[in-house]
């Protein structure tokens with residue numbers, strides 16, 4: 001999107017493009033391999049875009065203050081906290097959410113590792129944990145246990161199942 | 176938590192960003208990685224009328240050798256600073272300090288320019304570049320000018336740039352094999368430092384700066400003078416708070432911060448002395 005496009009849409013005035021408190025801009029985001037075009041308010045957070053505009057509710061909101069990592073997804077292959085990014089910042093980029101990592105019925109190896117190693121209890125932190133963990137192995141394919149613990153510092157598990165989460169990531173790295 | 180409504184423009188070059196902010200006036204702000212600004216906007220502690228997104232000004236994302244210093248583009252993300260082979264070789268203190276910023280997700284988004292422009296005394300990179308004697312290059316409607324790091328930090332979350340200026344480059348002198356140390360004391364993983372120290376030393380030359388020991392990052396010049404004058408590390412460390420003005424908060428009292436600064440400066444000097 002170029003900003004003249006934004007002005008253009010804005011010039012359309014109240015006919016369907018003015019949302020509460022602001023105006024809409026058109027963005028196109030490649031989400032899990034599919035180009036999605038939507039009108040969004042500039043202030044819409046990426047996590048709300050994914051959950052509410054696209055209906056992909058696998059990505060959770062935990063703290064909403066960039067502390068817990070429940071909202072972690074990938075932008076251009078890197079893990080980010082989607083509660084601290086605007087949807088407009090993802091315009092033209094590739095976004096991968098937890099819904100986009102399995103191949104049909106076949107779970108992603110990290111999902112399988114979490115399942116096999118009891119890496120989840122209530123499951124609330126799990127989508128963010130899995131996305132963060134995939135990012136960790138992308139950058140460091142054979143991490144030590146310490147490296148996994150440090151690299152997961154941005155993800156909290158309120159069920160405190162950290163041992164099995166770390167075990168899952170290591171199992172995936174070595175599997 | 177949703178920010179108050181704002182207008183959004185995306186700039187594709189520094190020139191465009193500067194002309195957009197000049198037109199937009201006081202209430203507009205640059206958006207780089209958004210990892211300081213968006214949390215403030217979500218809490219409605221900031222409500223700019225317009226965001227000028229400079230996150231795609233990719234020609235300001237670089238790390239390169241330039242004679243006696245390394246030039247870093249303002250839009251370079253923490254993760255690139257952390258993993259840069261050029262910085263690991265020539266300015267290992269900065270690469271290491273960047274690896275202590277937040278967590279991997281934060282480092283994938285946050286930029287060195289955003290961190291310095293935000294001028295948070297509690298942030299790691301303002302103090303680290305201050306200790307290293309960095310120069311910040313800013314660009315305005317009439318071109319570029321350089322600001323020495325000690326002249327940049329004007330007050331609490333305040334820098335000395337004009338409203339229509341943008342930080343474009345950080346120039347950090349090569350360390351030429353100097354010893355160094357980065358001490359970050361925090362209670363929880365991912366947190367900002369309660370107190371932090373960035374230090375380097377080569378013989379009687381040294382640079383020491385403090386994180387979260389005042390309303391700006393603090394250059395501990397008295398420590399460097401003491402070392403220059405031949406003081407022992409223990410004696411030099413006693414000068415740690417000479418320039419500081421620590422505040423008490425939920426994490427630490429003024430007394431505790433003062434004690435911590437002296438201990439961490441001593442450790443940092445010990446580690447830097449080889």
Ligand SMILES: Cc1cc2nc3c(=O)[nH]c(=O)nc-3n(C[C@H](O)[C@H](O)[C@H](O)COP(=O)(O)OP(=O)(O)OC[C@H]3O[C@@H](n4cnc5c(N)ncnc54)[C@H](O)[C@@H]3O)c2cc1C
Pocket residue numbers: 065066067084204205206207208209210211212213214249250275276277278281284285286287288289290291292293297298299300340341342343365366367368
């Ligand atoms: C959970 C979390 C933990 C964190 N932990 C740490 C930590 O431990 N240590 C630490 O140091 N930091 C920490 N941070 C802050 C992080 O480093 C930010 O990325 C950084 O402070 C701001 O960079 P940004 O690119 O995100 O800037 P933005 O948020 O986009 O901008 C910050 C401010 O600078 C201005 N600005 C940005 N770029 C420029 C420019 N080029 N020229 C002029 N003005 C500009 C903006 O207008 C804004 O006012 C943390 C952040 C989060 C969310």
Ligand code: FES
Pocket residue numbers: 060061062063064065066067068069070071072081082083084
């Ligand atoms: S909801 Fe985004 S980090 Fe907690």
Ligand code: FES
Pocket residue numbers: 119120121122123124125126156157158159160161
């Ligand atoms: S499994 Fe319950 S929060 Fe992690």
